[in-house]
Amino acid sequence: MSEANRAIRVLVVEDGDEYLTNLTTFVSEGxxxxxxxxxxxxxxxxxxxxxxxxxxxxxxxxxxxEALLGDLVALTARFNGxxxxxxxxxxxxQGLFVLRALRDAGFHGPVILSxxxxxxxxxxxxxxxKDPALSYCPDYADASEIQAAIFRAVGRRIPPA
Numbered sequence: 001m002s003e004a005n006r007a008i009r010v011l012v013v014e015d016g017d018e019y020l021t022n023l024t025t026f027v028s029e030g031x032x033x034x035x036x037x038x039x040x041x042x043x044x045x046x047x048x049x050x051x052x053x054x055x056x057x058x059x060x061x062x063x064x065x066e067a068l069l070g071d072l073v074a075l076t077a078r079f080n081g082x083x084x085x086x087x088x089x090x091x092x093x094q095g096l097f098v099l100r101a102l103r104d105a106g107f108h109g110p111v112i113l114s115x116x117x118x119x120x121x122x123x124x125x126x127x128x129x130k131d132p133a134l135s136y137c138p139d140y141a142d143a144s145e146i147q148a149a150i151f152r153a154v155g156r157r158i159p160p161a
Contacts, residue, residue: 015038040101042101043101058093112149
C-alpha cells in the first residue's frame with residue numbers, strides 16, 4: 001500500500017473519551033486510532049509504534065494526581081508554596097508536560113494540541129517556535145476542521161468529498 005493510501009495513525013492522548021469518540025465517529029475514514037489517558041501511557045505507546053500524529057488534550061483534570069507529569073515541588077515553589085495553584089497549573093497545562101515527555105521519548109512527528117490559542121497567540125508562537133511540528137485545533141472544532149488540521153499536520157491533501 002502506498003504511503004498516500006495508508007491510514008493515518010493517530011495517537012489520541014486525553015483523560016476522558018470525548019476526543020476519541022468524536023474522531024472515531026466523525027473523522028474515521030482513512031484513520032486508525034489508539035488512545036492513552038496519561039502522558040506515561042502515551043510514551044509507552046510511542047515506544048511500541050510511532051504514530052503519524054498525536055492529538056493531544058491540554059487539560060487533564062480527571063487524571064489521578066500520581067499520573068500527572070511535571071515536577072509538583074518545582075511548580076509549588078514557582079507558585080510561592082501554594083500547592084493548590086501548582087496542581088491546578090499542572091492539570092491545566094498537562095498537555096505541555098506530555099508534549100515534552102513525548103519529545104524526550106523520541107517522537108518528533110506532528111502534534112495537534114486540542115486547545116484554543118486564538119486569545120493567546122504570543123504564547124502559541126513561543127511554543128511553536130521551539131517546536132515547529134506543533135499545531136493546535138480549538139477544542140470546539142467540528143469534524144471537518146479537525147480532519148483538515150490533521151491532514152495539514154501530516155502533509156497530506158484533503159481528499160475530495
